Amino acid sequence: MDGEKEARATIIAAGRRLYERHILASLEGNISIRLADGRLVTTPTGANKGRMTEECLVVTDSEGNPEGSGKPSSEMFMHLAIYRERKDVGAVVHAHPPIATGYAVAGRQLPAAVLAEVVVGFGCIPIAPYGTPSTDALAEAVAGPIRNYDALLMANHGALTVGASLEQAEERMYQLEHFAHISLVSHLLGGPQEFSVEEVDRLSRLRESWGGSPIPPACYPVGCGSETVTLTKDELVGLIAEAVRSLK
Numbered sequence: 001m002d003g004e005k006e007a008r009a010t011i012i013a014a015g016r017r018l019y020e021r022h023i024l025a026s027l028e029g030n031i032s033i034r035l036a037d038g039r040l041v042t043t044p045t046g047a048n049k050g051r052m053t054e055e056c057l058v059v060t061d062s063e064g065n066p067e068g069s070g071k072p073s074s075e076m077f078m079h080l081a082i083y084r085e086r087k088d089v090g091a092v093v094h095a096h097p098p099i100a101t102g103y104a105v106a107g108r109q110l111p112a113a114v115l116a117e118v119v120v121g122f123g124c125i126p127i128a129p130y131g132t133p134s135t136d137a138l139a140e141a142v143a144g145p146i147r148n149y150d151a152l153l154m155a156n157h158g159a160l161t162v163g164a165s166l167e168q169a170e171e172r173m174y175q176l177e178h179f180a181h182i183s184l185v186s187h188l189l190g191g192p193q194e195f196s197v198e199e200v201d202r203l204s205r206l207r208e209s210w211g212g213s214p215i216p217p218a219c220y221p222v223g224c225g226s227e228t229v230t231l232t233k234d235e236l237v238g239l240i241a242e243a244v245r246s247l248k
C-alpha cells in the first residue's frame with residue numbers, strides 16, 4: 001500500500017470490525033500496515049481498537065522509531081520481526097479471538113489436514129512458543145514459524161495473521177477463528193477425522209497451482225507413515241524406567 005492516508009483509514013475500519021466481531025476486546029490486539037516506502041502505520045499502545053481515530057495512529061520508520069510524539073503498539077518488536085522475515089507481508093493483525101485463544105491457552109494444536117480450505121489456504125496453523133508480551137522474546141518466538149505460515153496461534157496469548165494487504169490479514173484472522181470453532185465442535189463430536197496423505201498431496205498441488213508454496217511436512221496427518229500402538233500406563237512407565245536404567 002502506498003498512501004499513508006489510505007492506510008490510516010483502512011486500519012480504523014479493520015479495528016472497528018475486529019472489535020465488533022469480538023475478535024479482540026478492551027485494549028487488546030494490534031494492527032500494522034507497511035507502506036511502499038518501508039514506513040509502518042500502526043495502532044497506538046493502549047487504545048481500544050473499536051474506537052480509534054485516524055489521528056491517534058502512529059507512523060514509524062522501518063526500525064519502529066515514531067514520527068512525532070505518538071507511542072506505537074506495545075508489540076512493535078513483533079511486527080518489526082515479521083516484516084524483517086517476510087518481504088511479501090504488507091500487513092499484520094494480532095488479536096485474541098476467544099476460541100482460537102482457548103486452544104492457545106490450553107496448549108492444544110488446531111488439527112491439521114482436516115478441512116480443504118484450511119489446508120489449501122494455510123497449510124496448517126501451528127502454535128508459536130510463549131514469549132512475554134511486548135518483549136524481544138515474543139518477537140523471537142514468532143519470527144521462526146512466520147517464515148512458513150500466514151497464521152499462528154501464540155501459546156498462552158492469542159493469534160497472529162499476516163497478508164499482502166490488511167484486508168487479507170484481517171480475513172485470515174476470521175478464517176482462523178472460524179476454523180477453531182469448527183475444530184472445537186468436531187472434538188465435542190468425537191474428534192476430527194484426518195485426510196489421507198494422498199489427499200493432502202492433491203491439495204498441496206492445488207495450492208501450488210494457485211501460486212502458493214507446497215504444504216509443509218508438519219501439516220500432514222499426524223499418524224502419517226506410523227502404526228498406532230496402544231499401551232497401558234503401567235506398560236509405558238515400565239518401558240521408560242527400563243530405558244532410563246539402560247542409560248545409567
Ligand SMILES: [Zn+2]
Pocket residue numbers: 028029094095096133157158
Ligand atoms: Zn496480545
